[in-house]
Amino acid sequence: MPEIFYAAALLACPVGMGVMMWFMMRGMKSQPPEQDQPKHTSADAELTQLRAEMDQLRAAQRDVRPTTAGSPTTPAVETPR
16 A cells, blocks of 8 residues: 555656646647747847947057056046946
């Protein structure tokens, strides 16, 4: 009789996982595909802003000329924060 409990406990995890996967896949079919929606997100806007900031910093770094004793001067363009 205890062997039945061991077998049930051993099969509970994979069977439960299969049932959960089946419910998840069934739920995905009822949602319409997201092909018509624009793919621009706030992450894309942030990425564009960060790229522009990197370009500004690189341009400012090129404009920096070393002074006496080899220390760089402050950049001519100050980036807004």
